[in-house]
Amino acid sequence: MTEQVLPSWNQGPARQAILDHVRAATTPGAAFVEPADRIATFDNDGTLWVEQPLPPQFDFVFRAWGKEVKADPSLAERQPYKALVERDQGFFEGVATQEPEVVATLLEAFARSWAGTPPAEFDAQVREWTRTVRDPRFGVPYVELVYRPMLELFDLLRAHGFRVFVCSGGGRDFMRVFAEDTWGIPKENVIGTAAAYTWTGGRIVRSPEFLGGLDLGPGKPEHIFAHTGRLPAFAGGNADVDIEMLRSAAFALLVRHDDERREYAYTKGAEASLAAAEELGWTVLSMKSDWATLF
Amino acid sequence: MTEQVLPSWNQGPARQAILDHVRAATTPGAAFVEPADRIATFDNDGTLWVEQPLPPQFDFVFRAWGKEVKADPSLAERQPYKALVERDQGFFEGVATQEPEVVATLLEAFARSWAGTPPAEFDAQVREWTRTVRDPRFGVPYVELVYRPMLELFDLLRAHGFRVFVCSGGGRDFMRVFAEDTWGIPKENVIGTAAAYTWTGGRIVRSPEFLGGLDLGPGKPEHIFAHTGRLPAFAGGNADVDIEMLRSAAFALLVRHDDERREYAYTKGAEASLAAAEELGWTVLSMKSDWATLF
Numbered sequence: 001m002t003e004q005v006l007p008s009w010n011q012g013p014a015r016q017a018i019l020d021h022v023r024a025a026t027t028p029g030a031a032f033v034e035p036a037d038r039i040a041t042f043d044n045d046g047t048l049w050v051e052q053p054l055p056p057q058f059d060f061v062f063r064a065w066g067k068e069v070k071a072d073p074s075l076a077e078r079q080p081y082k083a084l085v086e087r088d089q090g091f092f093e094g095v096a097t098q099e100p101e102v103v104a105t106l107l108e109a110f111a112r113s114w115a116g117t118p119p120a121e122f123d124a125q126v127r128e129w130t131r132t133v134r135d136p137r138f139g140v141p142y143v144e145l146v147y148r149p150m151l152e153l154f155d156l157l158r159a160h161g162f163r164v165f166v167c168s169g170g171g172r173d174f175m176r177v178f179a180e181d182t183w184g185i186p187k188e189n190v191i192g193t194a195a196a197y198t199w200t201g202g203r204i205v206r207s208p209e210f211l212g213g214l215d216l217g218p219g220k221p222e223h224i225f226a227h228t229g230r231l232p233a234f235a236g237g238n239a240d241v242d243i244e245m246l247r248s249a250a251f252a253l254l255v256r257h258d259d260e261r262r263e264y265a266y267t268k269g270a271e272a273s274l275a276a277a278e279e280l281g282w283t284v285l286s287m288k289s290d291w292a293t294l295f
Numbered sequence: 296m297t298e299q300v301l302p303s304w305n306q307g308p309a310r311q312a313i314l315d316h317v318r319a320a321t322t323p324g325a326a327f328v329e330p331a332d333r334i335a336t337f338d339n340d341g342t343l344w345v346e347q348p349l350p351p352q353f354d355f356v357f358r359a360w361g362k363e364v365k366a367d368p369s370l371a372e373r374q375p376y377k378a379l380v381e382r383d384q385g386f387f388e389g390v391a392t393q394e395p396e397v398v399a400t401l402l403e404a405f406a407r408s409w410a411g412t413p414p415a416e417f418d419a420q421v422r423e424w425t426r427t428v429r430d431p432r433f434g435v436p437y438v439e440l441v442y443r444p445m446l447e448l449f450d451l452l453r454a455h456g457f458r459v460f461v462c463s464g465g466g467r468d469f470m471r472v473f474a475e476d477t478w479g480i481p482k483e484n485v486i487g488t489a490a491a492y493t494w495t496g497g498r499i500v501r502s503p504e505f506l507g508g509l510d511l512g513p514g515k516p517e518h519i520f521a522h523t524g525r526l527p528a529f530a531g532g533n534a535d536v537d538i539e540m541l542r543s544a545a546f547a548l549l550v551r552h553d554d555e556r557r558e559y560a561y562t563k564g565a566e567a568s569l570a571a572a573e574e575l576g577w578t579v580l581s582m583k584s585d586w587a588t589l590f
Binding site for chain 2 (some may be wrong): 025036039163172173176180183186187188189190194196197198199200202204211212218219220222225226227228229230231244247248
């Protein structure tokens with residue numbers, strides 16, 4: 001494996017560690033991974049695309065809730081609509097720390113907005129958003145803010161027999177709308193927080209309930225095992241909510257956001273994962289030093 | 296597509312309908328199916344392997360419950376252990392008709408037997424069973440009672456870009472143990488009734504709860520949509536509990552068990568699906584006339 005692979009990565013310890021691991025996993029020896037066991041899982045927000053100032057799905061959701069508040073101003077008196085109207089970002093950051101009250105309030109609001117929606121209608125809403133809405137700082141649709149080096153890593157892994165999955169705390173059905181075009185990952189390889197569906201009157205309709213809880217923290221290996229029957233041979237993440245998934249993997253890659261010029265520099269929400277990486281010998285990639293090209 | 300494909304199938308309307316549909320689905324025209332949408336789903340019991348006198352998983356389960364009753368004879372006074380001791384097959388047939396009390400009693404007993412069991416231990420139990428236990432009539436391990444014509448159909452579908460999934464009311468994790476060796480289907484393409492799992496103390500442990508309900512009847516398209524983000528382009532089943540899945544599919548294939556000599560002849564539990572096949576124009580395959588070889 002030479003410079004032809006991972007072309008957007010700079011020569012350096014992160015790229016080398018990945019190449020070494022992939023070679024070891026696919027060559028007879030102590031670190032060999034049976035082809036059947038080659039499951040690779042990646043977080044989305046902050047691992048595959050920009051998650052600052054808030055993960056892009058919030059933009060999609062806020063637009064829907066904004067319309068609901070406009071139609072019924074009394075909603076503005078209660079959460080999460082109140083936080084939206086007051087631009088209280090701290091409230092929404094409570095998702096990452098899995099504050100039960102915040103989570104319950106959000107899931108209830110998601111149900112209010114989309115329960116009963118047929119998948120085709122939800123898909124159309126997401127497609128319209130990916131097509132028309134632009135990230136304010138970068139001026140491009142959010143789906144263009146996917147890190148090219150990660151897509152190259154998917155190619156490398158697939159070329160070595162890994163099946164690549166995305167496993168995100170974000171909405172499974174939201175991600176599935178653009179997974180194939182944007183990541184080259186089939187819908188069935190997208191794992192995430194998800195509503196239940198019912199077969200009613202000869203069609204699939206979204207239920208108010210969410211099945212299997214949030215796909216964050218311990219929920220990540222739980223969702224991965226339920227979906228694939230395995231724990232990952234390779235996992236990539238960037239935040240404290242990825243720790244359990246990274247611990248469950250044979251090889252763990254942690255994205256460090258340290259590139260203020262090209263993206264953002266922050267460790268908030270990643271303090272524990274950076275400490276775990278040091279303690280457990282995970283490979284940490286510096287966006288600034290390890291990636292020649294971001295998008 | 297000539298006689299080289301589906302070699303264990305006799306020339307006839309079922310084989311022809313399958314070949315015609317696969318050609319139409321992969322050739323530009325009105326019935327073309329986009330490669331991304333080529334999801335094929337198959338029931339297991341009675342569709343991929345012999346389900347008489349009871350689906351083989353019951354044999355596995357009964358052996359475990361038999362040991363439990365031996366260790367604690369008081370269990371024999373309550374269900375489902377009572378039905379096991381009294382050889383009351385009718386009680387267990389209540390699963391297929393989804394009698395709520397029977398289902399609840401069984402799920403509770405499954406939890407009693409396997410909650411807290413790490414996956415590796417459960418796998419070892421199933422592997423031991425597949426290796427050592429033989430079907431009384433045929434004298435071979437149950438995994439050798441898989442219909443060869445169906446495995447050839449999987450090959451045909453995969454050769455035309457379909458991703459093949461098994462979607463069964465049986466235990467997802469039970470099937471995953473032998474899915475790869477027996478069907479050539481990766482674990483992640485097995486959908487079924489399933490316990491939840493928790494990530495506890497750095498490992499995955501089976502919970503007492505079952506997530507998403509039984510994968511029978513309406514549960515089949517619900518589980519398929521949740522797992523894959525699509526409804527099937529091709530589906531195969533054999534019983535009334537497959538009706539909703541078959542209705543949700545672009546092409547539906549129904550197995551008719553009419554071969555008393557080589558297998559079994561019965562319509563019990565399939566009356567409504569046979570009627571639906573006639574009404575909706577599904578392809579019905581006769582085991583006796585359409586399959587040259589069974590196993």
